[in-house]
Amino acid sequence: xxxxxxxxxxxxxxxxxxxxxxxxxxxxxxxxxxxxxxxxxxxxxxxxxxxxxxxxxxxxxxxxxxxxxxxxxxxxxxxxxxxxxxxxxxxxxxxxxxxxxxxxxxxxxxxxxxxxxxxxxxxxxxxxxxxxxxxxxxxxxxxxxxxxxxxxxxxxxxxxxxxxxxxxxxxxxxxxxxxxxxxxxxxxxxxxxxxxxxxxxxxxxxxxxxxxxxxxxxxxxxxxxxxxxxxxxxxxxxxxxxxxxxxxxxxxxxxxxxxxxxxxxxxxxxxxxxxxxxxxxxxxxxxxxxxxxxxxxxxxxxxxxxxxxxxxxxxxxxxxxxxxxxxxxxxxxxxxxxxxxxxxxxxxxxxxxxxxxxxxxxxxxxxxxxxxxxxxxxxxxxxxxxxxxxxxxxxxxxxxxxxxxxxxxxxxxxxxxxxxxxxx
Amino acid sequence: xxxxxxxxxxxxxxxxxxxxxxxxxxxxxxxxxxxxxxxxxxxxxxxxxxxxxxxxxxxxxxxxxxxxxxxxxxxxxxxxxxxxxxxxxxxxxxxxxxxxxxxxxxxxxxxxxxxxxxxxxxxxxxxxxxxxxxxxxxxxxxxxxxxxxxxxxxxxxxxxxxxxxxxxxxxxxxxxxxxxxxxxxxxxxxxxxxxxxxxxxxxxxxxxxxxxxxxxxxxxxxxxxxxxxxxxxxxxxxxxxxxxxxxxxxxxxxxxxxxxxxxxxxxxxxxxxxxxxxx
Numbered sequence: 001x002x003x004x005x006x007x008x009x010x011x012x013x014x015x016x017x018x019x020x021x022x023x024x025x026x027x028x029x030x031x032x033x034x035x036x037x038x039x040x041x042x043x044x045x046x047x048x049x050x051x052x053x054x055x056x057x058x059x060x061x062x063x064x065x066x067x068x069x070x071x072x073x074x075x076x077x078x079x080x081x082x083x084x085x086x087x088x089x090x091x092x093x094x095x096x097x098x099x100x101x102x103x104x105x106x107x108x109x110x111x112x113x114x115x116x117x118x119x120x121x122x123x124x125x126x127x128x129x130x131x132x133x134x135x136x137x138x139x140x141x142x143x144x145x146x147x148x149x150x151x152x153x154x155x156x157x158x159x160x161x162x163x164x165x166x167x168x169x170x171x172x173x174x175x176x177x178x179x180x181x182x183x184x185x186x187x188x189x190x191x192x193x194x195x196x197x198x199x200x201x202x203x204x205x206x207x208x209x210x211x212x213x214x215x216x217x218x219x220x221x222x223x224x225x226x227x228x229x230x231x232x233x234x235x236x237x238x239x240x241x242x243x244x245x246x247x248x249x250x251x252x253x254x255x256x257x258x259x260x261x262x263x264x265x266x267x268x269x270x271x272x273x274x275x276x277x278x279x280x281x282x283x284x285x286x287x288x289x290x291x292x293x294x295x296x297x298x299x300x301x302x303x304x305x306x307x308x309x310x311x312x313x314x315x316x317x318x319x320x321x322x323x324x325x326x327x328x329x330x331x332x333x334x335x336x337x338x339x340x341x342x343x344x345x346x347x348x349x350x351x352x353x354x355x356x357x358x359x360x361x362x363x364x365x366x367x368x369x370x371x372x373x374x375x376x377x378x379x380x381x382x383x384x385x386x387x388x389x390x391x392x393x394x395x396x397x398x399x400x401x402x403x404x405x406x407x408x409x410x411x412x413x414x415x416x417x418x419x420x421x422x423x424x
Numbered sequence: 425x426x427x428x429x430x431x432x433x434x435x436x437x438x439x440x441x442x443x444x445x446x447x448x449x450x451x452x453x454x455x456x457x458x459x460x461x462x463x464x465x466x467x468x469x470x471x472x473x474x475x476x477x478x479x480x481x482x483x484x485x486x487x488x489x490x491x492x493x494x495x496x497x498x499x500x501x502x503x504x505x506x507x508x509x510x511x512x513x514x515x516x517x518x519x520x521x522x523x524x525x526x527x528x529x530x531x532x533x534x535x536x537x538x539x540x541x542x543x544x545x546x547x548x549x550x551x552x553x554x555x556x557x558x559x560x561x562x563x564x565x566x567x568x569x570x571x572x573x574x575x576x577x578x579x580x581x582x583x584x585x586x587x588x589x590x591x592x593x594x595x596x597x598x599x600x601x602x603x604x605x606x607x608x609x610x611x612x613x614x615x616x617x618x619x620x621x622x623x624x625x626x627x628x629x630x631x632x633x634x635x636x637x638x639x640x641x642x643x644x645x646x647x648x649x650x651x652x653x654x655x656x657x658x659x660x661x662x663x664x665x666x667x668x669x670x671x672x673x674x675x676x677x678x679x680x681x682x683x684x685x686x687x688x689x690x691x692x693x694x695x696x697x698x699x700x701x702x703x
Contacts, residue, residue, distance in 0.1 A: 320514050321430035328430060344430060347453060347515070351426025382515065383457065385431065408439070408454040409447065 005126035005156075008296060009116065010034060010289025012165070012282070013132050015083040016189065017047040017257070019285035020112070023293060024120055034289035036282050037116060039064040046282055051080035052108050054094050063111045082108055083132065087139055106146045113150070128157045129292040131165035131284050133190065135309070137338050160291060162186070162284050163195055163210045163307035166253070168294065169287030170197060171208065171303060177276060180248040184283075185240065187224065187258030191216025192236070194243045195308075200362055205304050207361055212308040215239050224258040237267045244271065251276045255283045304334055304361065311337050311395055312362050313424050317388065318355040319346060330390040333361045337392040345405070348373075348384040356400065358422055371400060371420045383407040390422075398422040429514050436482035444469055452483050456515040459506055460524050464531045464542060470505040471496050479509075488512035503528060537563060537571055541580065553587045560584050578608030585616065591698070594624030611644055618648060 008023040021034040036046045045065075053067035053076040054060070062070060071078035077094045079085075085092070085101040092099055117123060130143060140159045147157045170182050184195040192215040200207035219239060223232040244252070252271050254264065259279060268277050294300040306312055311334070316327035331340040346354075352373045359366040377384050387403045400420050406413030432452045439448035442458065444465045449455045459466060469475070473496060480489030491508045506528060510521045534542065544559035560580050563569060572580075585600035601617035604610075618637075621630040637645040659665050667690055674683040 317428070319428040319430045323514065325427065345435075346431060347429040349427045349429055351428065353426070354428060382429070382453075385453070407457070408450045410454065410457060 005124040007116065007120055007123045007125045008034075008289060008292045009113075009125060009128045010165070010285045010287065010292055011112075011128060011130045012162075012285035012288060013050065013083055013130055014188070015050060015081050015133075018050045018112070019046050019048065019282050020116065021282060021285040021289040022116060022120070023289055024123065025126060025296065034286045034293075036285065037119070039112070039115060046285075048112070049080060050082045050108065051078060052082065052104055052111070053078045056095070059095070061107050061111060063108060079104055086142065102142065102146055106149055109146065110150060125152060125156060127292040127296045128152060129160060129165075129288040129295070130157065131160050131162055131288040131291075133162050133188075135159055135161040137336065158291070158295065160288065161307060161309065163212070163309075164305055165284040165287030165291060166195065166255075167197060167208050167210065167287070167305045167307065168291040168300070169283055170251075170253075171300060172287075172290040177251045180250045182251050182253070183244060183247070183249045184253045184255065185236075185243075185259075186256045187219065187221070187236075187254070188256035189221050191221055192219035192239065192258070194239070196243075196247070196249075200364075203364065205302050207304050207306060207312075209306045209312065209362055210308050213243060215243075221258060224263075229263045233263055233267060236264055237270070240267060240271060249275055251278065253278045253280075253283060255280060257281075306334060306361075309336050309338070309395065310334050311340050311392065311398075311424075312360060313398075314357075314359040314361070315390060315398060315422065316357050316359075317344065317346075318357065319344075320349075327357055330356075330388075331392070331398065337395045340392055341390040341398075343387060343389040346386050346388055347382050348386065349382050354388065354400075354402070356422060358398075358424060360424070367423065369420075369422050371402065371418065373402065373418055375416075377404055377411075377414055377416060379407070379411050383411050396424050398424055432513060433479075433483035433485045436478065438482070440475065440478040440482070442469060452479070452485060452488075452513060453515050455479075455483075456510060456513045459509060460516070460520075463506075463524055463527050464539060466502050466506060466528065468502060470502050470509070471500070485512065503532075535571060537569070541576075544580075545583070548583055548587070553590060557584060557587050560587075575608045575610075578604040578606070578610070578613065581607065582610070582613045582616065585620070589616075589620055589623070594620050595626075598624060598626065598629075611641075615644065615648060619652075622652065 006025045008025055010021040012019040012021075020037040020039075022037050023032055023034050038046055039048045048064055049068060051063070051067055053062050053070045055062065055070060055076045057075070062076070067076070067078060070076040079092055079094070082101065082105045086105045088101070090101045092101075092104070113125065113128075117125070128147075132139065132143075143159050144154055144157070147153070166184055170178050178197070178199065181199070182197040184197075186193045186195065194213040194215055196211050196213075198207075198209045198211070200209070219232070219235050222228075223235065252268075252275055254268065254277070260281075264279075268279065271277050311331060313331070314329065314333050315331040316329045318325065319328050320326075321328060328344065330342045330344065354371045354373070356369040356371065357366055358369060385405050385407050387405050389401045389403075390398060391401070392398050398421070400422060402418040404413050404416040434451075436450050439450045440455070441448045442462075442465070444467065445462055447458055447462065449458050459470075471492075473493070476489045476492040476496060479492065480486050483489075488509065491512065492505060495504050495508055503525065506525065507521075510516055510524065516524070531539065531542075540559055540563050544556050544563065547553075547556035547559060560583060563572070564577065564580055564584075581600050581604035585597045585604060588594075588600065589597035598617060598620035601613055601620055605613040605617055618630065618633050621633065634645065634648075637648070667686075671683065671686050671690065674686060
């Protein structure tokens with residue numbers, strides 16, 4: 001029951017390490033800040049290896065430092081990189097038993113969430129947001145399935161990517177930190193990546209848009225792990241200055257294990273001219289926790305969050321339905337481009353044109369796109385039935401495909417197909 | 425001004441097949457199309473609970489199905505069913521729905537024989553000559569032909585004559601046209617009779633009728649002469665006429681083998697054409 005569910009959790013799930021941030025809701029609204037959860041007595045160690053270990057003697061499943069010690073003593077079977085194994089649907093053999101990756105990650109979550117609940121006097125989870133570096137629809141669905149097996153259904157859990165977690169983090173900070181654009185440098189096993197958040201504040205709802213630049217071909221993780229300090233420092237300085245050149249940036253955040261140590265401190269100090277610079281590891285976990293809090297108690301309804309995988313335009317088709325002419329939505333702002341789109345069946349009534357409307361929420365303009373069907377099928381009026389499908393190749397490219405489907409036994413299809421790219 | 429109409433409901437995995445016509449429909453729009461185009465066959469079958477079930481379960485349009493079910497429960501008529509179904513769809517404009525209902529009302533007032541003639545005329549117009557002939561004969565020589573008046577009898581004979589003329593039986597066609605004219609006194613029938621005489625090469629009868637017309641109906645005679653002139657002129661430009669001329673030349677020149685080969689090809693072509701037109 002809701003009154004017993006008080007835990008609001010942000011869970012940053014990465015392939016090597018995970019981090020957790022937690023809030024306990026009191027009454028209906030909490031303005032507390034999320035606190036980072038440590039799985040060890042050492043309160044400075046927030047990083048939890050994304051790994052499990054099975055003790056040889058008791059076959060008990062353990063996690064964290066205990067699991068690492070067990071591994072080091074060769075007293076158990078240790079399995080790490082649970083996220084990538086899960087994404088690849090791998091199987092492992094532990095003491096002659098084949099175990100699938102979804103079972104491994106389920107065990108991991110069960111242990112971690114159980115420990116958290118104990119820490120908070122056996123409170124139940126009110127809302128959980130899990131953030132992962134890249135969230136494909138397949139990964140999202142698979143994680144929901146795992147959580148369902150743990151008794152946490154979609155009303156209490158949400159999967160988001162790191163960019164969206166970062167957005168929630170930023171808008172939950174004091175306003176003076178995001179007066180203008182905000183930059184993020186993320187340096188980890190996938191190399192260096194740059195994100196820039198822009199805020200559209202002229203109308204409601206305000207838009208929060210992320211642009212992403214992949215710098216991993218120039219700054220690889222090998223440069224950090226290979227101790228190429230000088231080259232890395234110079235390389236980062238060049239890329240950072242280029243990325244921020246002539247941009248109005250209020251705050252710069254750096255995150256990821258690649259920024260551990262002091263090699264970047266000099267560059268970061270130089271970036272402080274007219275900006276605030278923040279360095280930290282738990283940015284995504286806290287952002288996820290802020291997102292979970294917003295789901296529970298609101299407060300961010302005036303914002304549309306548009307990370308790099310979300311479309312920024314509404315696309316609709318002008319058509320007659322329910323007794324009136326109207327714009328039928330085919331895709332909406334904020335949808336994941338990999339999932340966005342729709343198929344509609346229509347009839348042509350004395351026309352061979354389809355009129356689409358593309359409304360961009362950032363530019364705040366609308367463009368009419370007419371698709372003319374050259375050489376449409378010559379049939380009796382209102383028997384040319386078409387299947388109209390909108391899909392996206394990426395966030396900025398929508399393709400509409402129109403297929404003649406015939407009209408039942410009255411008129412067979414002639415298999416005619418038209419395709420057109422819509423300008424976004 | 426054109427428009428795009430959004431289709432409603434689902435496409436059924438298995439269609440609904442109307443017993444009276446054998447026509448199958450898979451979607452709501454096809455059902456509406458069927459009602460519009462087969463309105464003379466819309467009887468109580470539309471009030472079959474199976475239709476309501478099809479609309480609800482296969483097409484997913486529960487509200488429309490519920491409306492139809494309510495009508496079935498109160499033993500409403502087919503007209504009400506048509507209004508209920510077409511009213512649920514964006515397929516027709518109100519004026520088009522009114523026209524469908526008007527046709528339905530008109531057909532409902534037709535006698536059985538009138539309905540049969542309407543079906544036969546539709547078959548003739550669609551080129552289904554054998555089917556049309558069967559229906560016309562059923563009307564004229566069936567047990568229940570007492571209500572046919574002389575003019576209607578003549579009109580039916582006229583259509584039968586057309587079918588015979590299309591198949592080249594000009595003698596039969598001429599006889600039927602003549603009898604039809606005697607019954608319906610329609611100039612169009614008289615004209616067709618004269619054309620049948622011409623096409624059948626019944627020259628004496630043709631000349632006699634033309635001479636009579638010059639005394640009794642000059643305007644009709646002028647029309648016939650113009651149409652014959654135009655038809656003859658057009659015929660000489662057709663592919664078939666050219667082939668016929670080549671055949672005649674082959675015979676005149678004594679090129680026997682080529683003549684017979686070409687004649688065989690022309691006969692085959694004409695047979696295939698006849699079969700295609702007559703089902």
